[in-house]
Each structure stands twice: as C-alpha cells, then as structure tokens.
Amino acid sequence: MMISVVAHRFRLVPQTLSPFSSPSPSPTTTRPPRLLFSASSSSSPSPMDAQIGQPRFMEFPHLSVVHRNLMVEIISTMEGRLGSQLRPPTLPPDVQFFQNESGTSQGSLYIRTGDKFSSVDLLLGSWLHCELPSGGALDITTLVTYLNLSTDAPHFLLEFIQSSPTSLLLLLDLLPRKDLVLHQDYLNTFYSDTQLERFRKELEKLPEVQPYFLSSLYLRPIFSPTANLIRIDCSRKEEGEAAGQGSMDEIIHDHIGPIAKEVLGIWLDQCACRVGGREVGESEQALLGKRDHLIKDTAVKIDLVSNLPRLFGPDVASRVISAIQEFFDV
Amino acid sequence: MMISVVAHRFRLVPQTLSPFSSPSPSPTTTRPPRLLFSASSSSSPSPMDAQIGQPRFMEFPHLSVVHRNLMVEIISTMEGRLGSQLRPPTLPPDVQFFQNESGTSQGSLYIRTGDKFSSVDLLLGSWLHCELPSGGALDITTLVTYLNLSTDAPHFLLEFIQSSPTSLLLLLDLLPRKDLVLHQDYLNTFYSDTQLERFRKELEKLPEVQPYFLSSLYLRPIFSPTANLIRIDCSRKEEGEAAGQGSMDEIIHDHIGPIAKEVLGIWLDQCACRVGGREVGESEQALLGKRDHLIKDTAVKIDLVSNLPRLFGPDVASRVISAIQEFFDV
Numbered sequence: 001m002m003i004s005v006v007a008h009r010f011r012l013v014p015q016t017l018s019p020f021s022s023p024s025p026s027p028t029t030t031r032p033p034r035l036l037f038s039a040s041s042s043s044s045p046s047p048m049d050a051q052i053g054q055p056r057f058m059e060f061p062h063l064s065v066v067h068r069n070l071m072v073e074i075i076s077t078m079e080g081r082l083g084s085q086l087r088p089p090t091l092p093p094d095v096q097f098f099q100n101e102s103g104t105s106q107g108s109l110y111i112r113t114g115d116k117f118s119s120v121d122l123l124l125g126s127w128l129h130c131e132l133p134s135g136g137a138l139d140i141t142t143l144v145t146y147l148n149l150s151t152d153a154p155h156f157l158l159e160f161i162q163s164s165p166t167s168l169l170l171l172l173d174l175l176p177r178k179d180l181v182l183h184q185d186y187l188n189t190f191y192s193d194t195q196l197e198r199f200r201k202e203l204e205k206l207p208e209v210q211p212y213f214l215s216s217l218y219l220r221p222i223f224s225p226t227a228n229l230i231r232i233d234c235s236r237k238e239e240g241e242a243a244g245q246g247s248m249d250e251i252i253h254d255h256i257g258p259i260a261k262e263v264l265g266i267w268l269d270q271c272a273c274r275v276g277g278r279e280v281g282e283s284e285q286a287l288l289g290k291r292d293h294l295i296k297d298t299a300v301k302i303d304l305v306s307n308l309p310r311l312f313g314p315d316v317a318s319r320v321i322s323a324i325q326e327f328f329d330v
Numbered sequence: 331m332m333i334s335v336v337a338h339r340f341r342l343v344p345q346t347l348s349p350f351s352s353p354s355p356s357p358t359t360t361r362p363p364r365l366l367f368s369a370s371s372s373s374s375p376s377p378m379d380a381q382i383g384q385p386r387f388m389e390f391p392h393l394s395v396v397h398r399n400l401m402v403e404i405i406s407t408m409e410g411r412l413g414s415q416l417r418p419p420t421l422p423p424d425v426q427f428f429q430n431e432s433g434t435s436q437g438s439l440y441i442r443t444g445d446k447f448s449s450v451d452l453l454l455g456s457w458l459h460c461e462l463p464s465g466g467a468l469d470i471t472t473l474v475t476y477l478n479l480s481t482d483a484p485h486f487l488l489e490f491i492q493s494s495p496t497s498l499l500l501l502l503d504l505l506p507r508k509d510l511v512l513h514q515d516y517l518n519t520f521y522s523d524t525q526l527e528r529f530r531k532e533l534e535k536l537p538e539v540q541p542y543f544l545s546s547l548y549l550r551p552i553f554s555p556t557a558n559l560i561r562i563d564c565s566r567k568e569e570g571e572a573a574g575q576g577s578m579d580e581i582i583h584d585h586i587g588p589i590a591k592e593v594l595g596i597w598l599d600q601c602a603c604r605v606g607g608r609e610v611g612e613s614e615q616a617l618l619g620k621r622d623h624l625i626k627d628t629a630v631k632i633d634l635v636s637n638l639p640r641l642f643g644p645d646v647a648s649r650v651i652s653a654i655q656e657f658f659d660v
Contacts, residue, residue, distance in 0.1 A: 181552055181621055181624055181625060182365070182620065182622070197547060217556065220555035221555055222511055226547065294512060298514070
C-alpha cells in the first residue's frame with residue numbers, strides 16, 4: 001500500500017531539521033549494503049546486484065540496526081509461514097531498486113503473489129529513502145499483504161515513516177474488508193475476540209506516543225477501530241536523558257517490535273492461514289472485490305501518483321507506479 | 331443516541347474525585363429549576379411540572395451556565411430550523427423526567443419525530459446526572475437527530491460527558507450512513523467539501539485537548555473520519571492559573587461552542603434541509619434502513635441496556651429504555 005508517502009511529509013518535516021544527535025549513522029549517508037536476509041546472496045551477489053550495484057529490498061540500508069532487524073524478522077516470519085504459497089518475486093531490477101537522477105532519493109520494491117491454492121493475493125514490501133533539501137531524510141518502510149477473494153479476512157499492514165531520529169509514525173493494522181457497522185460479527189471475530197485493542201492501549205500509555213491522524217480523509221476509513229496509528233516523539237525526553245535514535249531504538253525494541261510480531265501472529269493464525277469458516281459466496285465476492293479494489297486504488301492515488309514524481313522524477317515514478325498497478329489491477 | 335452513558339464512566343471517574351474547586355454551583359446539588367427555554371412555561375408551570383415538581387429537559391439544571399446556554403442555543407437553533415417539520419413531544423411525564431429511589435440519579439428525555447414531509451426521523455435530547463458514591467457527579471448531555479430514509483445524509487450527534495469540573499468528553503459528529511470506503515463520493519460531499527476537518531484540527535491544537543477513544547469497539551466505526559472525539563482536561567493548568575470549571579467554561583465558550591454551532595449549521599444546510607440530490611432508491615433504502623437500525627440498536631444496547639439499570643434501578647431503566655426503543659423501532 002505504501003501509504004502516505006508524502007501526505008505525511010509536510011506535517012512531519014520542519015523546514016529546518018535539527019542536526020542528528022544520534023550515535024547511529026546518519027540516515028542521509030548510504031551505508032554499504034548489509035546482507036542480513038540471505039546468506040547465499042551475501043557471499044555471491046546475483047546478476048541483478050552486479051547490474052545495478054545497489055542494495056536490495058531486504059537490506060533496509062537506511063534504517064537503524066534495531067529497526068532493520070525488526071523488519072527482517074517480520075518479513076522472515078511472514079514468508080516462513082506463507083512461503084510455499086507465494087510465487088517468487090518477478091519485478092524487473094529497475095523496480096526492485098530505483099533512485100532519482102542525483103541519487104538523493106532511493107527506493108526498493110518487493111512483490112510476491114499468492115499461488116492458486118493460497119488465500120494471499122499479494123505481498124508488497126518497500127522502502128523509500130529521500131534526502132530532504134532542508135537536511136535530514138525521510139524513510140518510509142512498508143509491508144502490506146492483501147488476501148484474495150477466497151476469504152473476507154482482513155489484510156495486514158505495517159508501515160514506518162521516519163523523518164528524524166526522534167520522530168516516527170507507526171501504522172499497524174489488520175485492514176477490515178467489510179463495513180463494520182453492518183457486520184458486527186466480523187468486528188467480533190477479527191478485532192474483539194483477538195483482543196487487538198490491548199496493543200493499542202499499551203502503546204497509548206507510552207509518554208512518547210500520541211495518536212496520529214492521517215492527513216487524507218480517504219485513507220482514514222480504511223483502518224480498523226483497533227488500528228495503531230501513532231506518532232512517536234523522543235525529542236522531549238526529560239533532562240539528563242539522551243534523546244535521539246537511541247531512545248527511538250529502545251521504543252522499537254521494547255514495545256513496537258513485540259507488538260508488531262504479536263499482531264502479525266494473530267493475522268497469520270486468524271486471517272491468512274485460518275482454516276475454514278470464512279468462505280465467501282459469489283454475490284458477496286463482487287462487493288468484496290470492489291471494496292478491495294478501492295482500498296488499493298486509494299492508496300496508489302493518494303500515496304504514489306501525487307507524490308512519487310516529485311521525489312523520483314516522472315520517469316522513475318511512472319515505472320514504479322505502473323509495476324504496482326499491474327499487480328493491483330487498478 | 332445517549333452514547334456511552336457508563337462505558338466512559340469507569341475510565342472517567344477516579345475512585346476519589348478531588349473536591350470541586352469551581353466557583354460554579356456544585357453539580358451534586360440540584361438547583362431550583364431555571365426556565366431558560368420557554369418564557370410562557372416559566373411563568374405558568376404546566377400540569378406536568380406541577381405533577382412531578384422537577385426541571386424539564388431544556389433546563390439542564392446541573393450544567394454550568396455557559397454549558398447550559400450552549401445547549402439551549404444549539405437546540406433552539408435546531409428546532410428553529412426544523413420546528414415546523416417536527417411533531418410535538420409526546421413522552422409521558424415519568425420519562426420526561428426520571429430519577430432513582432434516592433434521587434441521586436436524575437435524568438430527562440426529550441423526543442420529537444419528524445412529520446411525513448420531513449427528512450427528520452427523530453430528534454432525541456437527554457441529560458443524565460448521577461451522583462457518584464465516591465463523591466462528585468457524572469453529567470451526560472446528548473442531542474442526536476436521525477434522518478429518515480428519504481435521504482442518505484448523515485445524522486447529527488452532540489454529546490458531553492463531564493465527570494468533574496476539569497474533565498469533559500466531547501463527541502461531535504455527523505454520523506455517516508454509508509460505508510465510506512465504498513462511497514468516496516459520499517465522503518467527498520459531506521466531509522471533504524464541508525471542510526469539517528478544520529474543526530477537528532482546531533480543537534486538537536488546544537493544550538487541554540486529547541483525542542478520545544471510545545471504549546466500545548462497536549461504537550467507534552459509527553463515527554466519521556472528521557469526528558470530534560476528544561477529552562478536555564483542565565486540571566493541568568500551569569502554575570498561577572486557576573484550574574476548574576472556569577477554565578472549562580472558557581474552552582466551552584471560546585472553542586467548543588462556536589465549533590458545535592458551525593457543525594450544526596453545516597448539518598442543517600447540507601443534510602437536514604438539503605434541497606434535492608440525495609434521493610434514495612428503493613433497493614438502497616433497505617440497506618440504509620438496516621444500517622441505521624444497527625447504529626441505533628448498538629447505541630441502545632451498549633449505552634442503556636447495560637448501564638441504566640445500575641444508575642436508576644431496573645424499573646426506571648426499563649421504562650426509559652422502552653420509551654426510546656418504541657421510537658427507535660429496535
């Protein structure tokens with residue numbers, strides 16, 4: 001979904017960002033690729049790597065180690081459970097990694113579709129890293145997995161939007177596929193019985209956490225009532241405590257990480273790998289398909305069509321958006 | 331709707347409330363009725379008044395003057411615009427005003443239905459005042475106007491829940507009647523074009539204001555993406571400033587009041603008195619009716635059925651709930 005690439009940007013990024021006080025490497029510096037995900041590719045780069053000479057999706061080269069490890073663990077868990085149902089990625093190299101002319105904006109896209117026996121429609125991962133003219137950088141890391149019409153169970157979304165070492169937005173939710181006013185049994189099954197609310201409450205209690213309202217009114221209704229939509233601000237630590245990436249890493253490690261993994265576990269057990277009980281009738285499929293289509297279409301229009309061109313230039317943006325739309329069928 | 335009578339209560343009301351520091355009359359003391367709304371009834375009490383000897387709905391006897399004046403102005407404006415379409419109230423006196431055996435809980439209900447040419451289904455106003463065993467009181471003031479199936483335009487809701495002179499919840503929204511993911515044109519017409527978001531943003535900026543999450547997952551999806559669901563906390567004023575009802579009244583007078591009036595104006599112009607363009611086809615009416623029914627049913631079940639009995643005793647609660655259900659047809 002790659003929600004809100006720059007819809008957030010203008011709220012998040014002040015004209016002058018304060019210099020990074022974090023001991024971790026500056027996000028504006030491209031680190032040498034660190035190959036965490038696949039031992040084999042780390043020792044013998046694939047032709048694609050040689051060809052574009054850039055880090056691939058799983059490397060998350062601009063995130064802190066703690067943040068990167070979390071993303072790798074989440075994707076690893078998801079692919080571990082769904083792996084045999086997922087087709088290998090087929091994106092061309094220039095969409096697997098892309099950048100603008102000056103190299104100040106970089107991105108990576110990763111897509112796998114479900115096979116014909118799977119309830120998975122599409123797994124989409126991405127990271128974007130954009131150096132800002134005012135200094136600092138914007139880093140957006142997304143993992144969204146859409147289910148297909150064999151089930152009406154919710155989609156999975158995890159997104160991080162970081163505009164400084166002390167400011168992070170988290171979007172973590174199981175995206176409902178039905179109108180929850182009309183379908184209270186659905187709300188019951190996926191949101192009440194699963195006790196997802198406890199995670200929202202746990203994060204809400206942290207002093208660094210504030211609820212976050214997406215700037216787009218069209219995106220807000222896509223989320224569930226237990227969605228974790230929060231802004232984490234570590235810049236206001238009490239005197240004597242260090243603010244910065246260290247504090248943010250602590251929050252990611254101690255709170256966000258465990259919760260993201262639990263929510264993923266619930267989604268894998270109750271949605272993607274649920275056995276029986278959610279068969280969708282033919283007439284219902286049409287409505288479900290229309291609603292899914294609108295969710296994807298909204299995300300593409302609001303996030304990408306309106307924002308990618310100015311970050312990456314029209315050609316790169318068009319290439320990336322077309323690649324996604326081909327899978328989204330929108 | 332009388333949302334969340336006590337769903338909120340347990341979060342709102344600490345075991346020991348601090349003594350009221352407000353210069354306004356203590357909410358635990360029943361004032362002599364002040365007849366603000368109708369000059370004629372103020373000089374010559376109706377038989378009903380004589381019979382039950384209690385204040386009626388419009389008097390809001392337990393609110394601060396500022397808060398009461400706002401409620402009177404809001405209802406006055408609504409009835410001024412809709413008045414000729416509304417049938418006179420017909421509730422029996424023992425539902426117009428009710429209390430528990432000891433008189434520590436009091437309430438008033440006010441219902442008017444729309445006539446056959448009106449787009450109004452039902453206007454429901456109420457106030458509840460409950461002295462708490464721990465000291466202090468809970469005051470809930472509600473105005474909700476449901477439209478009928480001649481239109482799909484949103485319903486109007488305004489609710490205040492006050493548990494102390496320094497703590498107030500506000501619920502102010504135009505309740506959507508369609509799934510906003512499926513019906514983006516509806517979102518556009520009633521929420522984007524009307525710029526309702528600016529009010530939410532204005533309130534969000536106040537240091538005393540925090541977003542509020544309804545405790546019921548089943549109520550949350552009823553609200554729109556521009557809903558004002560906030561907690562106002564005046565207890566943490568900076569040193570040297572007075573906290574209490576004075577500060578709360580300032581916020582009601584300077585911010586909540588003007589915004590509530592503007593939102594009501596938008597609702598009257600664009601929803602209740604909108605001319606043309608929202609005709610609802612027969613097939614659509616069935617779904618709309620079902621959704622409306624679920625909204626009302628959820629409100630009654632979550633708010634009233636589970637909470638009124640312990641506040642007012644089973645007999646009074648049953649009488650009040652039956653009276654509402656008769657109009658709700660749930």
